[in-house]
Amino acid sequence: MKPLNSILPLLFSLLLSACSQAELRATGDLGLVIEREQGSVQIVNTSNPAMLSRVEGLGDLSHASVVFSRDQRYAYLFGRDGGLTKIDLLRDQIVKRVVQAGNSIGGAISQDGKVIAVSNYTPGGVKLFDADTLEQLAEIPAIYGDSGQLSKVVGLVDAPGQRFVCSLFEGNQIWLIDAKNPRQPQVQKFKDIGKQPYDALLTPDGHYYAAGLFGEKGLALLDLWQPELGVKHILQDYGKDDEQTPVYKMPHLEGWTVAGDWLLVPAVGRHEVLVIDKRDWSLVKRIPVAGQPVFVMSRPDGRQVWVNFAFPDNQNLQVIDVKDFAVIKTLQPGKGVMHMEFTPRGEAVWLAVRDEDRVMVYDTETLTETARLPAQKPSGIFFSNRANQLGL
Amino acid sequence: MRLVWLLALFSAAVVAEQPDPQRQQALINLLKHDCGSCHGLPPKGGLGPSLMPGALANKTDTFLVEVIQNGRAGTAMPPWQQFLSLEETAWLVEQLRQEGWK
Numbered sequence: 001m002k003p004l005n006s007i008l009p010l011l012f013s014l015l016l017s018a019c020s021q022a023e024l025r026a027t028g029d030l031g032l033v034i035e036r037e038q039g040s041v042q043i044v045n046t047s048n049p050a051m052l053s054r055v056e057g058l059g060d061l062s063h064a065s066v067v068f069s070r071d072q073r074y075a076y077l078f079g080r081d082g083g084l085t086k087i088d089l090l091r092d093q094i095v096k097r098v099v100q101a102g103n104s105i106g107g108a109i110s111q112d113g114k115v116i117a118v119s120n121y122t123p124g125g126v127k128l129f130d131a132d133t134l135e136q137l138a139e140i141p142a143i144y145g146d147s148g149q150l151s152k153v154v155g156l157v158d159a160p161g162q163r164f165v166c167s168l169f170e171g172n173q174i175w176l177i178d179a180k181n182p183r184q185p186q187v188q189k190f191k192d193i194g195k196q197p198y199d200a201l202l203t204p205d206g207h208y209y210a211a212g213l214f215g216e217k218g219l220a221l222l223d224l225w226q227p228e229l230g231v232k233h234i235l236q237d238y239g240k241d242d243e244q245t246p247v248y249k250m251p252h253l254e255g256w257t258v259a260g261d262w263l264l265v266p267a268v269g270r271h272e273v274l275v276i277d278k279r280d281w282s283l284v285k286r287i288p289v290a291g292q293p294v295f296v297m298s299r300p301d302g303r304q305v306w307v308n309f310a311f312p313d314n315q316n317l318q319v320i321d322v323k324d325f326a327v328i329k330t331l332q333p334g335k336g337v338m339h340m341e342f343t344p345r346g347e348a349v350w351l352a353v354r355d356e357d358r359v360m361v362y363d364t365e366t367l368t369e370t371a372r373l374p375a376q377k378p379s380g381i382f383f384s385n386r387a388n389q390l391g392l
Numbered sequence: 393m394r395l396v397w398l399l400a401l402f403s404a405a406v407v408a409e410q411p412d413p414q415r416q417q418a419l420i421n422l423l424k425h426d427c428g429s430c431h432g433l434p435p436k437g438g439l440g441p442s443l444m445p446g447a448l449a450n451k452t453d454t455f456l457v458e459v460i461q462n463g464r465a466g467t468a469m470p471p472w473q474q475f476l477s478l479e480e481t482a483w484l485v486e487q488l489r490q491e492g493w494k
Contacts, residue, residue, distance in 0.1 A: 062428045062429065062433035063429065080433070103436065246470030246471055248426070248470055249426070250429075250468065336425070
């Protein structure tokens with residue numbers, strides 16, 4: 001009896017490892033849900049909505065975002081507290097975590113997948129890391145002005161040609177960073193691009209970088225095919241005579257919509273989504289919506305745009321039909337709709353509904369709920385197919 | 393002298409008028425998540441400055457209440473007077489000083 005007793009634990013663990021080996025997991029339908037309050041993430045399956053595991057101990061995730069390695073095995077998580085964490089989606093664990101700055105806002109992965117860039121508020125600048133080891137390769141302080149102040153860096157994206165692009169919030173500049181030699185990056189600076197760029201986006205084809213301006217109207221636009229032409233200020237005049245309302249949450253520009261020749265972006269401080277003609281960067285239409293837009297995100301086929309809103313309207317979610325540039329549905333999934341993420345081909349969209357402690361899945365054709373998952377104060381959802389998208 | 397007494401009475405009333413427990417919870421939620429989207433959680437700073445007790449130590453309650461109520465021109469800080477009464481704002485300042493978001 002005794003021998004059996006002593007080998008039981010061994011048998012048990014053998015069984016367990018056999019089970020875990022049997023459960024092969026492909027990473028193409030995985031995603032991460034950020035749980036901002038407790039500093040954890042859920043690893044979820046996006047084809048059969050379910051939580052697979054939870055990874056904890058990730059620090060301050062009050063403004064967190066994620067990029068994926070191009071094999072989609074690893075997620076790189078950028079936390080507010082300067083934490084950069086590499087998570088293994090197969091083993092549900094942290095591979096490595098470094099606290100690389102005092103305060104950070106986001107990051108990007110290079111075209112070849114080998115370099116991770118992080119944009120920092122404190123100390124203001126960009127740092128480059130080896131994607132394998134998280135070894136720091138370079139530091140680019142965001143120095144501007146005559147007395148060498150450091151600016152907060154926002155709107156950091158990857159761009160074709162092993163480059164990164166970012167904007168300096170206080171510095172009013174756009175920097176184009178060539179990271180072909182990531183230990184000695186070359187920086188091309190565009191100055192006086194407009195007041196207080198607050199976020200930026202890259203068109204999905206990698207052609208244009210546009211920074212939204214908080215301190216004045218419009219967007220600063222850089223043509224990455226012809227950077228020598230400099231930065232152009234577009235939509236400078238739109239709404240300049242309108243009453244300016246206070247902004248309760250900074251809009252985000254990621255996931256902007258390119259539908260044919262049109263772009264849809266959030267208006268700052270107004271209950272409008274702007275439609276821009278990409279051929280001449282003129283304003284075509286202002287679509288009235290239910291609040292100040294935060295994310296204006298395109299379904300992958302570009303037919304629909306889903307819009308969420310800043311406080312105090314963040315219980316609303318609206319769907320715009322791009323065919324008519326008109327709102328076709330107003331949904332109220334719950335309080336605090338923070339973020340949405342489409343499945344790779346867009347049949348479903350996942351919503352982070354913060355104040356209800358849940359993630360909800362909607363069918364984008366019927367516009368009805370198909371699933372919900374519990375989550376602790378979810379604030380962001382990131383699917384692994386981002387690994388193959390420029391600028392995300 | 394009478395004025396002093398009046399003032400004391402008034403401030404006592406302000407202190408006494410705490411938000412009810414349910415409202416307190418809503419306010420803490422606002423602090424953590426809506427203020428936190430710019431100031432961080434804990435509010436060590438982000439786009440907005442740090443709101444940790446140390447960072448607020450040399451700022452008066454009056455100043456902080458005024459900034460929350462009316463916002464700060466030239467920055468991203470919006471006015472919250474539409475959503476927060478003076479008493480609620482004072483209570484929030486007290487929470488910030490005591491790390492009440494914890």
